[in-house]
Amino acid sequence: MTATPGQPDRVFITGASSGIGAALAREYAARGATLGLVARRRELLASLAASLPGAGRHHIYPLDVTDHAALAAAAQDFIAREGGADIVIASAGISHGTLTERPEDLPVFESVFATNVHAMAATFAPFIAPMKAQAGPRRLVGIGSVAGIRGMRGAGAYCASKAAVHSYCESLRLELRASGIRVVTIAPGYIDTPMTSNNRFPMPFLMNAERFAAQAAAAIARGASYRVLPWQMGFVARLLRLLPNFLFDAVFSRAPTKQRKEPA
Template sequence: MKSVFITGGTTGIGAELAKHYVEKGWKVGVCGRDKQKFEESFTHQRESISFYAVDVANRDELKNAIKEFSGLIGLDLLIANAGIGYKFKTKVPDFEFSYKMVHVNLLGVMYAFEAALDVMIPRSKGQLVAVASIAGYNGLPGVSAYSATKSAVQKYCESLHLDLRQFNINVTTINPGFVDTPLTQSNHHPMPFLMDAPKAAKLIARAIEKKKMTYHFPFLFAGVVRFIGILPRTWYRFLFSLKMFNYSKEK
């Protein structure tokens, strides 16, 4: 039986991925801070999933959870998905929340990978996946630390993809566009090509199965975002001075 541990599996993309792997007959473990959210998301398959009430910013707690879950059968797949984003986009960053974002979105991925590698390297097999974002391709206005953490995760995974091949361990970075989850439900701005979470999870699972190094979606939107990233900086600055592309409030 194959096994997967998903961080941030209580709602949204993580929960849909957990459902996908349960349906495929995998042993599934998820973590999150809120057990109630887990119970609300999994009315049917709850017994098939091991839940760990763990904050990914706590290295020891996460390590223990992943070690306990892996037990005797090991760990085939680790998906570092837990993440947080700004509720409001402001010109002056909310520094307290930005620091928290670094702990969760960046260190949380590193802690999860570290714990998974303790299990995978001795067995010379496994796959590490991080859910970054297309917001990591550019420094976007109003979401400085979100863009920064996601960009850091992209580069971190790119390096590890090269380093870990010698241990037969694959590393995949997933960069979603807008997905309809609690994370985006508080957004008041347009969200082009918004996708529902079950569909996003299916696309992500397929990319994982194909052991892609990087996967971004929706294809067209991701292409536009990446093109914007290679524009001359004066054009880039002009584009984001336009109200229709800059959602940060005055403050």
């Protein structure tokens, strides 16, 4: 079974229980989509699914995205139930401050990369072959971050993971160019979510999660290769890319740091 152009989308979203993932779920459900929702917290996931328009048509998959076998099984179940997927959004992500000099932070580095980078590839992998056989628009969407554009003090793991997301999605975009599958990278700036609520520094151009989701969905529908949201942070991102290292270092070496994850 393949999707018929004009029918509501079948959308698979990781990190769906809160923040950007939940906002995207609400946006696509309001558009009539059928959703596959992945997150660790079963109660939040079930509550979200029950609150959405067309609650009975959505599927929930309570799992940790670092469990690649469970993630593949969820993908295969969604494909079997819905006959495929039109949009796959790898939104699961975690953020912690890290200091390389602190040995106890090395497992945090590994955890951030496992969730933000490795799980993204594991999310997309089961969908690629079925998508190649489908008709109509098909999208693989990686949620990156403006933090992936330049490294920030005390945020080495998070910045490096998001830089890896951007490069990975670019590589995948080239791999799939001839297939008709569009790979879309969305790079949020500061979005008002639980992830940003503990930031101890100013967050310019802070954006409402619902507004972000609406603009992200529009960019995904267009098949944009790369989009920074909000647009003001796109301008800042371009300036950061152009800033010479000596000036960047002078400005940002005293910037406030992201809160570290305290050892258990």
